[in-house]
Amino acid sequence: MNLRNQWPVLPIVAGLASGLLTGCGTQSGGSGGDGAALVLGMSDDVLATDPASGYDPGSWLLFNNVFQSLLSFPKGGTEPEPDAARECSFTDTRTQVYTCTLKDGLKFSNGDALTSEDVKFSFDRMRKIDDDAGPAIMFPMLDKVETPDAKTVVFKLKVPDATFPSKIASGAGSIVDHREYDAGSLREDGAAVGSGPYRLDSFGDGEAVFSVNDTYRGSADDARNTGVTLKFFSGDQKALEQALLANEIDIAYRGLAATDVADIQQSTDDTGAKVVEGSSAEVQHLVFNMDDPVAGKLGVRRAIAHLIDREALIKDVYEGTADPLYSIVPAGVAGHTTAFFDRYGARPSRDRAAAALADEGITGKVKLTLWSTPTRYGPATDQEMKAVAAQLNASGLFDADVRSVAYGQYEKDIAEGKYGVYVKGWVPDYPDADNFTSPFFGKGNVLSNNYANAAITGTLIPRTAAQSDRTATDADYAELQDIVAAQLPVLPLWQAKQYAVVGAHVYGLENCLDASTVFRFWELSKS
Numbered sequence: 001m002n003l004r005n006q007w008p009v010l011p012i013v014a015g016l017a018s019g020l021l022t023g024c025g026t027q028s029g030g031s032g033g034d035g036a037a038l039v040l041g042m043s044d045d046v047l048a049t050d051p052a053s054g055y056d057p058g059s060w061l062l063f064n065n066v067f068q069s070l071l072s073f074p075k076g077g078t079e080p081e082p083d084a085a086r087e088c089s090f091t092d093t094r095t096q097v098y099t100c101t102l103k104d105g106l107k108f109s110n111g112d113a114l115t116s117e118d119v120k121f122s123f124d125r126m127r128k129i130d131d132d133a134g135p136a137i138m139f140p141m142l143d144k145v146e147t148p149d150a151k152t153v154v155f156k157l158k159v160p161d162a163t164f165p166s167k168i169a170s171g172a173g174s175i176v177d178h179r180e181y182d183a184g185s186l187r188e189d190g191a192a193v194g195s196g197p198y199r200l201d202s203f204g205d206g207e208a209v210f211s212v213n214d215t216y217r218g219s220a221d222d223a224r225n226t227g228v229t230l231k232f233f234s235g236d237q238k239a240l241e242q243a244l245l246a247n248e249i250d251i252a253y254r255g256l257a258a259t260d261v262a263d264i265q266q267s268t269d270d271t272g273a274k275v276v277e278g279s280s281a282e283v284q285h286l287v288f289n290m291d292d293p294v295a296g297k298l299g300v301r302r303a304i305a306h307l308i309d310r311e312a313l314i315k316d317v318y319e320g321t322a323d324p325l326y327s328i329v330p331a332g333v334a335g336h337t338t339a340f341f342d343r344y345g346a347r348p349s350r351d352r353a354a355a356a357l358a359d360e361g362i363t364g365k366v367k368l369t370l371w372s373t374p375t376r377y378g379p380a381t382d383q384e385m386k387a388v389a390a391q392l393n394a395s396g397l398f399d400a401d402v403r404s405v406a407y408g409q410y411e412k413d414i415a416e417g418k419y420g421v422y423v424k425g426w427v428p429d430y431p432d433a434d435n436f437t438s439p440f441f442g443k444g445n446v447l448s449n450n451y452a453n454a455a456i457t458g459t460l461i462p463r464t465a466a467q468s469d470r471t472a473t474d475a476d477y478a479e480l481q482d483i484v485a486a487q488l489p490v491l492p493l494w495q496a497k498q499y500a501v502v503g504a505h506v507y508g509l510e511n512c513l514d515a516s517t518v519f520r521f522w523e524l525s526k527s
Contacts, residue, residue: 038524050181057254065210068216075511108177116149117178119175138167163465166432170517177194212522222522251501285493286423288420304392307398310493368398370385372384373404378425382402437464437477464476
């Protein structure tokens with residue numbers, strides 16, 4: 001998700017990928033579910049029930065279950081398939097006109113018919129409101145939405161964008177009932193009316209309650225439960241852990257630190273709980289302000305790149321719950337390379353770091369502050385930044401310290417250019433290399449680090465966006481990553497593994513954790 005609105009990115013219980021799974025959903029009608037209801041616990045919150053506002057993993061979890069999009073990602077797949085739509089395709093040769101035809105008999109959970117008017121209304125409304133905490137930022141390419149008839153939707157794009165189908169398959173493509181939502185303002189009553197597999201029955205500070213939507217007509221399989229209660233633990237990882245061990249919740253999802261996972265693993269013989277592990281496309285970077293008098297010097301950035309010991313960070317701070325990251329496009333996403341490994345290696349080198357500083361004319365210790373925020377990117381972020389500072393200082397080349405600031409102030413200070421080096425995490429909106437490059441290095445990038453490169457913004461990003469054959473973009477993404485590794489506006493640190501914990505006799509979680517970022521309530525069952 002956009003960095004400015006992202007909930008904690010951790011190599012722990014997070015909403016992303018396990019290894020790709022086989023199978024995909026088939027078109028089905030709604031079902032009342034034939035299994036028991038489940039209780040799901042998260043340490044983070046759902047920040048919005050209105051899809052024109054929410055742009056965080058918790059909110060998208062709600063959207064992906066309550067609302068329908070024209071397309072959706074099948075379990076285990078990264079290519080979007082029809083959901084509310086019967087079919088969708090580019091209907092021009094430049095990937096600038098995208099046309100969808102709706103399925104027959106679509107209804108919202110309140111019984112209202114879903115037509116092309118609702119689709120157009122949803123996209124027009126989201127862009128008109130343009131909420132700071134919303135997903136409108138994902139659609140600068142969208143010019144207008146047309147509805148030739150009740151079942152046809154035509155998206156006209158300002159520029160070619162072959163990733164547009166993935167964008168509308170995400171939570172940002174949620175379709176709302178035009179009779180239930182105001183065109184110019186956000187809904188503030190905590191209610192939601194969608195056409196997805198579940199209804200939102202209630203939403204409060206402590207929990208949200210969902211039941212199966214028997215009017216759903218889409219691609220998801222029939223629900224394997226009668227409903228889900230989502231309990232919020234508001235950042236209290238220990239309370240989440242204890243609730244699972246006490247059998248107060250069936251699944252712990254998002255927010256357990258590495259130590260909590262270890263505690264649960266040690267307790268599994270007594271509780272019957274299972275730790276489910278997988279890989280993930282969540283990433284974390286050090287970001288460098290290119291206008292900073294210290295971090296703005298290439299020799300300083302290269303020295304840092306030569307001194308970071310990712311393996312030690314993962315072992316000492318994250319207890320093995322992440323993988324070293326040597327690329328801005330993570331492993332498992334097409335276009336991934338190891339540009340930073342190729343240029344800087346895997347092992348720290350004081351000699352190379354010293355040479356980089358000498359090339360910059362720097363002979364004394366480099367005074368440096370690493371800026372952190374305590375929980376937004378995981379409960380161990382401050383500890384991680386202190387470990388990075390210790391690695392730099394151990395070389396004798398740096399005098400680094402760490403300052404931690406509450407997230408609201410942190411974002412304001414970054415936007416004002418007050419920090420030289422700071423940490424950022426990223427949860428992708430959709431599983432394509434475009435989502436790890438355009439937001440970081442395109443025009444008006446979300447890193448706020450004053451980095452610009454004409455080859456990236458003028459050639460590589462537009463060319464990859466226009467390429468409908470995504471495998472044909474590999475060479476351009478490799479070139480882009482080589483440029484970033486050489487110029488170092490960011491330094492990748494780690495790629496998350498993923499951990500979720502389920503109680504005894506709970507099944508289906510493996511179908512909820514894949515590269516699409518979609519957590520599928522309907523796949524869960526309990527006996």
